[in-house]
Amino acid sequence: MARVRFIGPEPVTVPELGSRTVHPDEVVAVPDDRFDGYICQTTTWEPVEEPALRGEHGPETVAFSGAEAGAPKKTTARKES
Template sequence: MARVRYLGPEPVTVPELDNREVHPDEVVEVPDERFDAYVCQTTNWEPVEEPKGQEPEPLVKKTAAKPQKGD
């Protein structure tokens, strides 16, 4: 399970977590597959622990295109 911190100013009830009441600055566990749905709400949630086995995709270096010679 992944973990996120609630950033809001007042407690909220989270239906997805069995109607659990989450308080400001509280860290809660969320299902790995739903982690992105929380952390995309940057004014309400921040990541604490990312899902296991989910690593950011590495950047792939690409070479610049070679200029084509005109005929």
């Protein structure tokens, strides 16, 4: 799980974390897939520990076989009658 710090001025209740009350300057663990949803709120949360990378190149990497990774196939436009 990733970790973020709450930098807001007053305690807040976070429903996504089981309705937990989070206090100013408190660090909490959040699900890796929700990390961006917290740190995009730059006046409220700051990153502490980013999500763990999945796989050699991170979570967004997609592996293709040699045949799939080749040159794109050309298509011809069909004439409508």
